[in-house]
Amino acid sequence: MASPEDLAGAPASLYEARKGVYPKAVNGPFRRFKWAIMAVTLAIYYGTPWIRWDRGPYAPDQAVLVDLAHRRFYMFQIEIWPHEFYYVAGLLIMAGIGLFLVTSAVGRAWCGYACPQTVWTDLFQHVDRLIDGDRNAQMRLANGPWTIEKLAKRGAKYAIYLGIAFWTGGAWIMYFADAPTLTHDFWAGQAAPVAYGTVAVLTATTFILGGFMREQVCIYMCPWPRIQTAMMDEKSLLVTYKDWRGEPRGSVKKAAAHPDAFGDCVDCSQCVAVCPTGIDIREGPQIGCITCALCIDACDGVMKQIGRPRGLIDYCTLDDAAIEKAGGQSQPVRKTLMRPRTLIYLGVWSAIGAAMLFSLGQRTRLDLAVQHERSPLYVQLSDGHIRNTYTLKLRNMETRPRRVAVTVSGLAGAALWTEAGSRKAAGQRIEVALAPDSVTRVKLFIAAPAGGPARHEFTIATRGLDGDPRGDAETIQFDRPETAP
């Protein structure tokens, strides 16, 4: 049986050495758009933890803070408690559907512009250009011998890589503690070990993924390109080389010598030179294409120089490609964007967002959870009455101390007291002082006459005593012996 080597006509290796990617600098509208997005996303990432937001004396004044130690999540005026984690789940679902929406409408725009891997790779590639020069200089240096100059340049480049990586890792931990305090503690060596560990790990991953792995992450490691294949259809925008217009390729000179024999592509390879993942877009849609559109900028620049219309490489749907190939006029962009599929994604996405906003506005900030003591369910008292014990968890989710009254209804002859009180002083209600932004646990004893059903449903309710009377109520059981004792 023939070996694959024979079939391939060349020795096939099980492993493939990485092909270097040295993208050339380019300018154009998409490049400028990418600059803008890089500036905005990096500014958000590095800057957000430093925004202050006054919440009064009982809560941190950091606008965005994931306070894992105290189990609170602050985002501007919204404060999320652990039991409200469904808001975070909702945000994640919105993020997922948002990606579906973007992918079905404009293809891999996330990959091309906003993905952290793309943004940081872009940043590191600019560092390459700053230290080593543009594409050709980079290639010369990479293939050249290890001279003093190369050592110095590599040293400088990796130092900048490391600086950016460290800054990136350092910014991450600021989301989990008060940023100015943590910065001070970090440099004073007083921060938690987990802070140093996190910065070390994220510095390492940023250094490796942004400095070296780059397009390998997109091509080999990331699951998203695979999922996106299922998200896209013939109406999704793709970066497309219009082969019907470009082929056959020929230089300007050849085209001048033989008019009508060649297409618009002059085979200048600028689209390959600028590609950050090192692919040739003229081979058609492929998993390595993150649709960053830099090849569109490069090609448009060349077309302008030689006086041919722009858009030999352009965003184009598969449908439009077929129409244009047949010589027709492509559909307006508005029509490809506004189709049932994208509208349904948009509708679902907005509905979840609106529902979350509505429920955020409606949620009560004074929450009651009651646990019925089960061992024993009831206690026979010496005067014949029955006592049940409950643990009240009173969540004061406002950042101010509060006073609440706890009352019961639906239980005749009930007397309430807490550990601090006594049955002699028991009454129809108790008052509890609640610390700001915390859970207060109260052990509540309720005694009631023995005559009554063995399982008696009644209601425990809370009511604010400080101007805002809104409270919470819970229906729970009062147990008595099955037969009269």
Place this chain on the structure above:
Amino acid sequence: MVEQKRIDEATGTSTVGHEWDGIEELNTPLPRWWLWTFYLTIVWALGYVILYPAWPMIDDATKGVLGWSSRGQLEQELAADSKRRAPTVNAIAATDIADLPTKHALMQAAVQGGGAAFRVHCIQCHGAGGAGLKTLYPSLTDDDWLWGGDLAAIEYTVTHGIRNPGHKDTRASLMPAFGRDGILDAAQIGDVVSFVRTLSRQEKASASSARGAVLFDTNCAVCHGARGEGGRQVGAPKLTDAIWLYGGDRDSLAATINQPRNGVMPRWGERLDPVTIKMLATYVYSLGGGEKAPPAPAAKGQGADGQP
């Protein structure tokens, strides 16, 4: 399955030669760094084998140069935890038990610690949550106490136990076996039962209870009080309330008078340290029946045996 390797036109990659219903597998080369990552895991494994217990031997495993063991780690964690708890435990030890309820945080900690000890040493008889067991062991959650329900009394009871023979500090008393020892005959016991049940308003006064009242006065009142109000110095239960450890119906009462149980509890002072006992007392106190300490003059009226 036909093995037929060929070059895939679209990718220029050779196939592995396997084909399932027209679907072929490409023999795409792995990136080289992936291979290096694999080698790195092997290096990691070698380091792990040297540093940690790894090779199984006949009755043990190689120790590893770090000397780590799960048992050792547990011991470390336990030591660290007892170090963490030390300040609280010391503060509880230094605080008079009667003052504990005024120190909220300390009291909470003591109740927590006592609950943990209770679940190890006490639930076997007194049940989870101190609910007791009807006709055998008293409930610790109600408002009826045989030997006193304030913190100091509970601590004393737990420390010295109940009816431990030969120990002078133990809670001691002995109800005579009126029936078995022939002090009262069956009819007389019936009369006493009638009287006792009128005390707790389970029966109306009758000729039998009137006869029983006389017998009660001579035989029972010395411990249980003239009106059955009980006596905590001798652990004599109150007979006027709704709580009956061994049952309040006629048969149960008759059985008790005939041959009392005179229940026993170990003296935990011998097995547990004083802080644990103090915490146990606060836990029992917190179950719902805890009483305020009796006023100071009453404390002076302790029995000659030092019992409160």
